[in-house]
Amino acid sequence: MRCSTLLLIFTMVLLYLVMGALVFRSLEAPLEEKEHAVLMDQTRAFLFNNSCVDLYTLNDYKVLESVGAGVDAEAAILNKTFSTNWDMASALFFSGTIMTTIGYGNISPKSDGGKLFCICFALVGIPMFGILLAGVGDHLGTWLRNTVAKIEKLFLKWRVSPTVVRVISAVLSILLGCLLFLAVPTLVFQEVENWSLLESSYFVVITLTTVGFGDYVAGKQTYWYKPLVWFWILLGLAYFASVLTMIGNWLRVLSKKTRAEVLPFSVFFLTAIAAMVTVTVTVTATRPTGPQEKNKNSQATQTDRVPGTEAPPDPVQPQPLDYLAENLAFIDESSDAQSGKVQLEPVQESKQPNSRQAKRRRHRRPTNRRSSKTNYSHNNKRQPNGNTTPVPDLPKKPLD
DSSP: OOHHHHHHHHHHHHHHHHHHHHHHHHHHHHHHHHHHHHHHHHHHHHHHHOTTSOGGGGTTSSHHHHHHTTOOHHHHHTTOOOOOSOSHHHHHHHHHHHHTTOOOOSSOOOSHHHHHHHHHHHHHHHHHHHHHHHHHHHHHHHHHHHHHHHHHHHHHHTTOOHHHHHHHHHHHHHHHHHIIIIIHHHHHHHHHSOOOHHHHHHHHHHHHTTOOOSSSOTTSSOOTTHHHHHHHHHHHHHHHHHHHHHHHHHHHHHHHHHHHHHHHHHHHHHHHHHHHHHHHHHHHHTSOOOGGGSOTTSHHHHHHHSTTOOOOOOOOOOOOOOTTTSOOTTSOHHHHHHHIIIIIHHHHHSOOTTOOOOOOOOOOOOOOOOOTTTOGGGTTOBOTTSOBOOOOOOOOOOOO
16 A cells, blocks of 8 residues: 555544544533533432432432443542543543444443444444555554564574574564554553553553443543553554454464475375275176166076076086196107197297297399499489499309
8 A cells, every 4th residue: 555545544544433423412412511510409408308318319319320320429429520431532541442443331322323423333334444545554664564573674684594584573573563552552551541561461452452431541640641552552562463463464474384284194094994895896897796777588497497406517628738837747658749740849949939040141143343443434423312322243154
């Protein structure tokens, strides 16, 4: 997201926030003032008619209704100066808690108009704040990555392992964010709100995790830094969003590596299962069948149909004679010689298909070759491949 786009969205969110604060103040402040005036009139009337009643015994008199309307009951009973909860700073802070979905619950709209406007404000403001949070988180993550890259270059110059460098950079980025958005605000709230260290840490973590119980709310003593608290919430939520995104990327890479390591084992396992299924099907298909499962045209089935008849014996198949394994000692010499001529000669003369026989070389006829020096036409009679044509043989003279 570009800086100009992010700035435009941020301006729109601020304007929307201010508009919501003004509307909530105009809707809820009159009701609060009215309830405070009613409570004061009832308190004076009761004390005038009952002089024996002490002021501090009126703690439960109309207190629940007044507190429900947002009135500070303690200040009203003790005749302190009225201070509304719907001033501009408080209304702005309340609008911010709606958009950030924290919702402390220390103040809430009581009028019908305020409740209706709160519904519309939340439906529009929460998505708008989500877009702003994504842009701020993107830029904040870029800044963190650049800072971590500088740290990684520094460690790589010292010839540190890249894996160790990545772990160190991730730890440093998390520690840097915790220092800026957790440790420093904890000390500030401890000083301004007069809280203990545990209470300040509790408020910071509950706020940035958007739990927002409302038992501790910043800005009750001093109202000037409530807008600063809202900006801190914005940056803190963006930081946590970037950290969660980084953790999600790590888990995604880890899952890919795990899947790559587990894939060979899964393939081997599936192959073994397929082989077992194939063997089972083969054994089932080659299982010998019973008499009832044979072919109907077979001899066994025909004999089975006639009662009282026996099945014919299996015919004896002729076995070939193995001359090498037979004992021929009982045969006489004449029969041995005669059988050798008849039986052994064809065997010896039979050609084996794979045996290699030597080729007979042809005798070349002697030719009278002429050299190129004596034969001038030798160079002119050349074949296309460059070889010379053979010279024909001269006729022989008849012998006397």
